[in-house]
Amino acid sequence: MIQISDVSHQISGLPILTDVTFTLPKGGITALIGPNGAGKSTLLSLMARLSKVQTGAISFDGADVSTTPTQALAKRLSILRQDNSVSARLTVEDLVGFGRYPHHKGRPNAEDHRLVQEALAAMALMPLRQRFLDELSGGQRQRAFVAMVLAQDTDYVLLDEPLNYLDMKHARQMMERLRDTAREQGKSFVIVIHDINFAAAYADRIVALKNGRLHAVGTPKDIVTRPMLKQVFDLDIIVENIRNLPVAIHQIAPFPERQEHP
Amino acid sequence: MGLALTSILVMALLSLTIGVADMSFGAVLQGQVDDALILLASRVPRTMALILTGASMAIAGLIFQMLTRNKFVEPATAGTAESAGLGLLVAVFFLPTVPMLAKMLLASGFAIAGTVLFLRLLDRLPRHQPLLVPLVGLMLGGVIGAVATFFAYQTDLLQYLGIWTTGEFSGVLRGRYELLWITGGLALIGYLYADRFSIIGMGSDVAITLGLNHRGVMWLGLLVVSVITAVVVVTVGSIPFLGLIVPNIVSRMVGDNLRAAVPWAASLGAGLLLFCDILGRVLRAPYEVPIGTILGVLGSAVFLMLLLGRQSHAVR
Amino acid sequence: MPSDRFAQMALPQTGQAPLDRARARVLILGALSLVALGLFLTLGVPGGAWGFALPFRAGKLVALVLVAYAIATSTQLFHAATRNQILTPAIMGFDALYLMLQAGSVFFIGAMATQDLDPILKFSLEVIVMMVFSTGLFLWLFSTQARDLYLLVLVGIIFGTLFRSLSSFISRMIDPNDFVVVQGATFAQFNTVNIDLLWISLVLCAFTVPVLWLLRHQFDVLALGRDTAINLGLPYRRVMLITFATVGLLVSVSTALVGPVTFFGLLVTHLAYRLLPGARFGPTWIAASLVAVITLVGGQAVFEHVLGFKGTLSVVIDLLGGLVFLTLLLKGAQR
Numbered sequence: 001m002i003q004i005s006d007v008s009h010q011i012s013g014l015p016i017l018t019d020v021t022f023t024l025p026k027g028g029i030t031a032l033i034g035p036n037g038a039g040k041s042t043l044l045s046l047m048a049r050l051s052k053v054q055t056g057a058i059s060f061d062g063a064d065v066s067t068t069p070t071q072a073l074a075k076r077l078s079i080l081r082q083d084n085s086v087s088a089r090l091t092v093e094d095l096v097g098f099g100r101y102p103h104h105k106g107r108p109n110a111e112d113h114r115l116v117q118e119a120l121a122a123m124a125l126m127p128l129r130q131r132f133l134d135e136l137s138g139g140q141r142q143r144a145f146v147a148m149v150l151a152q153d154t155d156y157v158l159l160d161e162p163l164n165y166l167d168m169k170h171a172r173q174m175m176e177r178l179r180d181t182a183r184e185q186g187k188s189f190v191i192v193i194h195d196i197n198f199a200a201a202y203a204d205r206i207v208a209l210k211n212g213r214l215h216a217v218g219t220p221k222d223i224v225t226r227p228m229l230k231q232v233f234d235l236d237i238i239v240e241n242i243r244n245l246p247v248a249i250h251q252i253a254p255f256p257e258r259q260e261h262p
Numbered sequence: 263m264g265l266a267l268t269s270i271l272v273m274a275l276l277s278l279t280i281g282v283a284d285m286s287f288g289a290v291l292q293g294q295v296d297d298a299l300i301l302l303a304s305r306v307p308r309t310m311a312l313i314l315t316g317a318s319m320a321i322a323g324l325i326f327q328m329l330t331r332n333k334f335v336e337p338a339t340a341g342t343a344e345s346a347g348l349g350l351l352v353a354v355f356f357l358p359t360v361p362m363l364a365k366m367l368l369a370s371g372f373a374i375a376g377t378v379l380f381l382r383l384l385d386r387l388p389r390h391q392p393l394l395v396p397l398v399g400l401m402l403g404g405v406i407g408a409v410a411t412f413f414a415y416q417t418d419l420l421q422y423l424g425i426w427t428t429g430e431f432s433g434v435l436r437g438r439y440e441l442l443w444i445t446g447g448l449a450l451i452g453y454l455y456a457d458r459f460s461i462i463g464m465g466s467d468v469a470i471t472l473g474l475n476h477r478g479v480m481w482l483g484l485l486v487v488s489v490i491t492a493v494v495v496v497t498v499g500s501i502p503f504l505g506l507i508v509p510n511i512v513s514r515m516v517g518d519n520l521r522a523a524v525p526w527a528a529s530l531g532a533g534l535l536l537f538c539d540i541l542g543r544v545l546r547a548p549y550e551v552p553i554g555t556i557l558g559v560l561g562s563a564v565f566l567m568l569l570l571g572r573q574s575h576a577v578r
Numbered sequence: 579m580p581s582d583r584f585a586q587m588a589l590p591q592t593g594q595a596p597l598d599r600a601r602a603r604v605l606i607l608g609a610l611s612l613v614a615l616g617l618f619l620t621l622g623v624p625g626g627a628w629g630f631a632l633p634f635r636a637g638k639l640v641a642l643v644l645v646a647y648a649i650a651t652s653t654q655l656f657h658a659a660t661r662n663q664i665l666t667p668a669i670m671g672f673d674a675l676y677l678m679l680q681a682g683s684v685f686f687i688g689a690m691a692t693q694d695l696d697p698i699l700k701f702s703l704e705v706i707v708m709m710v711f712s713t714g715l716f717l718w719l720f721s722t723q724a725r726d727l728y729l730l731v732l733v734g735i736i737f738g739t740l741f742r743s744l745s746s747f748i749s750r751m752i753d754p755n756d757f758v759v760v761q762g763a764t765f766a767q768f769n770t771v772n773i774d775l776l777w778i779s780l781v782l783c784a785f786t787v788p789v790l791w792l793l794r795h796q797f798d799v800l801a802l803g804r805d806t807a808i809n810l811g812l813p814y815r816r817v818m819l820i821t822f823a824t825v826g827l828l829v830s831v832s833t834a835l836v837g838p839v840t841f842f843g844l845l846v847t848h849l850a851y852r853l854l855p856g857a858r859f860g861p862t863w864i865a866a867s868l869v870a871v872i873t874l875v876g877g878q879a880v881f882e883h884v885l886g887f888k889g890t891l892s893v894v895i896d897l898l899g900g901l902v903f904l905t906l907l908l909k910g911a912q913r
Contacts, residue, residue, distance in 0.1 A: 074473025558743025
C-alpha cells in the first residue's frame with residue numbers, strides 16, 4: 001500500500017505540490033494524469049526519494065521513504081525517470097544487469113541472471129542484448145531502461161512516461177506486459193501517462209492532478225468522462241464508449257453538429 | 263586480453279634493456295655485479311614506475327569520466343594535477359624538511375580540493391553541453407597553474423614548477439619511486455568498486471534508485487582519482503592525456519562497464535606509457551625526449567581526432 | 579544554442595544616446611595612457627642616469643605599445659569575425675604556432691643557417707607563413723556556420739597544446755647545442771623585449787592601422803554573421819581573408835617581441851566592451867588598444883619600479899584574464 005499524506009513541495013519558492021493526500025492499494029496499475037506542470041513528475045520523484053520530501057510523508061507498506069535506508073528501499077521500489085541521459089557506453093544486457101545491483105551488490109548469481117533474461121525477454125530485447133546503448137534507437141533505449149527497472153524486481157515500480165519514443169506496436173506491447181506482470185506477480189505500477197486512452201484501457205485506477213493538487217481518484221470509468229476531463233485539462237473532449245471502454249477523442253474539437261442533442 | 267598482456271611483457275623486457283649504461287641480461291646471469299646493480303637500481307624501478315603510472319592514471323581517468331559523466335575530461339587537464347603541483351610547491355616552500363610522504367599527503371589534499379572545486383563548477387553547467395565540461399576544466403587548470411607559477415616566481419621555485427609540468431622518468435631510481443606503489447593499491451580499489459563507479463556513471467537518479475550511497479561513492483572516487491594524480495605528480499610529474507585517450511579507446515572496445523573496462527584500461531595505459539618511454543629513449547639516444555612531450559604530441563592529436571570524429575559521427 | 583547567444587553579445591547595438599559619454603571615456607583613456615607612458619619613462623630613474631635610461635626605456639616603451647596594440651586589435655578582430663567574445667587567437671593556439679615555426683626552422687635548416695639569416699628577413703618570412711597558416715586554419719575551422727562554438731574552443735585549445743608539444747618535441751630533437759637558439763618560452767617576459775625586431779614590427783603595425791580604419795564599418799557588418807553580411811553586399815570572403823591575415827600578422831609581432839600571452843587580449847577587450855557598451859568597431863578598437871597600453875605600460879612601470887617584481891606582470895595578467903574567461907564560460911552557460 002502506498003500512502004501519501006499531506007505532501008507539499010516547493011521549488012525555489014514556487015509551490016509545485018499542495019496538500020496531496022491519497023492511498024493506493026497494493027497491486028495493479030495506477031495511472032497518474034494531469035496537464036503539463038501539474039506536478040506529476042515531482043510527485044513521482046518524491047515517492048522514489050530522488051527529491052527530499054519537504055512537508056508531509058510518503059510510505060510504501062509502512063516504510064517511510066525519508067527514514068528507511070536507501071539500500072532497503074531499492075529492493076522495494078524502483079523508478080524510471082523521463083529523461084534517461086545515460087551517456088555511458090553499456091550493452092543492453094549490462095544495463096539491465098545493473099538493475100540487479102541492489103540484490104547482489106556486485107556478485108550476481110544464477111537467480112540474478114535468470115531475472116535479467118526474463119526482463120530482456122519481456123521487453124523483446126533478446127536480439128539486441130549485446131548492442132551498446134548508443135547503437136539503439138530511442139524506442140529501443142526506452143525499452144532497455146524499462147527492462148532494467150523490471151529486473152530490479154521490486155514490489156513497486158514508478159514509471160515516468162514509459163511510452164516515450166515508442167511506436168504503436170511497442171507501446172501496446174509494453175502496456176500489456178506491465179498489466180500481465182502486475183496480475184501474475186502482484187506488483188504495483190504507478191505510471192505517468194499522457195495518452196488518456198492507454199490509461200483508460202490498462203489502468204486499474206487513475207489519479208488526476210491539477211495545479212499541484214489532487215483533483216480526483218477513481219476507476220477509468222469515473223475519470224475518463226467528458227465533464228471530468230474538462231475540469232482536469234480545461235479542454236472539451238468527446239468521450240465515446242467502445243467495447244465497454246471509455247475512449248477519448250481528444251485530437252479534434254467537438255463539432256457542434258456532431259454533438260448529440262436529442 | 264592475452265595479446266595485450268603479452269605485448270606489455272615484451273615492452274617491459276625491452277624497457278629493461280634500453281639505457282645509456284651498458285647492461286646485459288647475460289652478464290647479470292653470469293653474476294656480473296655491475297650489471298645486476300644497474301638492473302636493480304635503475305632499470306627495474308623505471309619499468310615498474312612506468313607500469314604503475316600508466317595503469318593507475320588510465321584508471322584514474324576512467325573513474326574521473328564516470329564521476330563527471332563526461333568523456334572529454336581527465337584529472338591531468340581539469341585542475342587536479344595542477345592543484346597537486348601547487349600543493350607540492352607549498353610543501354617545498356613552507357615545509358622543506360618534511361619527508362616526501364608528507365609532501366605527497368599535502369599535494370593530495372590540494373588535489374582533492376581542486377577536484378571538489380571542479381565538480382562544484384560542473385553542477386552549475388547544463389548537462390546538454392558536454393564540451394563545456396572539458397573547457398571549464400582546462401581553464402580551471404590554467405588558473406590554478408597561473409597561481410602556482412606566480413607562487414613559484416615569487417619564491418624562486420621555478421625549477422620545481424618544471425618538475426610537475428612535464429612528466430619524466432629519467433630520474434626514477436630505486437628509493438625514489440616507491441610512493442607509486444600507493445597508486446597500485448588505489449587502482450585495485452578502482453577495480454573492486456567497479457560496479458559502483460559504473461552506476462555513478464549513469465547519474466544520481468539511477469544510483470539512488472539502485473540504493474547506492476551516491477555521496478559516499480562519489481567521495482571514494484574523488485579520493486582515488488585525486489591521490490593517484492597527486493602521487494604521480496609528486497614522483498614523476500604530470501602525465502597529460504593518458505587518462506583521457508585510454509578510457510576513450512577502451513570505451514569503444516568493450517564499453518563502459520568498469521568491471522570489464524578497468525583491466526583493459528590498466529593494460530593499455532601501462533602499454534602506452536612503456537611504448538612512449540621506449541620511443542623517448544631511442545629517438546634521440548643518448549639524450550631523452552621527456553615522456554610528457556611525446557604524450558603531449560600523441561595525446562593532443564588523438565584528442566583532436568576524438569573531438570572532430572565525434573562531430574562527423576553526430577552528423578551521420 | 580550557445581553560439582547564437584554569444585553571437586548576440588557580439589552584435590553592435592544601435593542607439594546614439596551614449597555617444598558623448600563614449601567619446602568622453604575614450605578621451606579619459608587617452609589621458610591615462612599618456613600618464614602611463616610618462617610613468618614608464620620616468621619612474622625610478624636614478625639621478626644623473628637620464629641620458630642612458632631614456633633611450634633604453636623608450637625602445638622598450640615602443641615595443642610594449644606595439645604589443646598592446648597588436649594583442650587588443652587581433653583579439654577584437656577575431657571576435658568580430660567569429661561572432662563570439664570568448665575566443666582569442668592566443669586561446670586558439672596561435673602564439674604556440676609561431677613558436678613551433680621558430681623551432682621548426684632551426685630543425686629543418688639548422689641552427690647555424692638560422693642564426694646567419696638576417697633577423698628581419700627571417701621575421702618577415704615567419705610573418706608570411708603565419709598569415710598563410712592562420713588564414714587557412716581559420717577558414718577551415720569556420721567554413722561551416724553550424725559548428726558548435728564550444729567544439730571550436732576546445733579544438734583550438736588542443737591545437738595549442740599540440741603546437742606547444744610539437745615545438746618542445748622539435749627542440750628536443752635538434753642538437754642540444756642548438757637548443758639555446760630556440761628559447762622555450764612558456765610565458766611572456768615584458769621586461770626583456772626583443773629590440774632587434776622593433777622597427778620592422780613598428781612598420782607592420784603602422785601598416786595595419788589605416789587598413790583597419792578604412793574597413794571598420796565592414797567589421798560591424800561582419801559581426802552580423804555570414805548570411806546577413808552577404809545579404810548586405812559585403813565581399814564576405816575577402817574581408818574574412820584580410821581579417822585572419824591581419825590577425826596572423828599581429829600575433830606574430832606580439833609573440834616575437836615578448837612571447838606568448840594567453841589571456842591579455844580577452845581582459846582588455848572585455849574591459850573595452852564594458853566601458854563602451856554597444857559601441858561600434860571603431861571606437862571600441864581605440865578603447866581596447868588604449869586599455870591595453872594602460873594595463874601593459876602602466877602595469878609594467880608599477881611592477882618593475884614600484885613593487886620590484888621583475889617578470890610577474892604577465893603571470894598576474896594571465897591569472898586575471900583566465901578568471902575572466904572562466905566567468906564568461908560559466909555565465910554563458912547559465913543563461
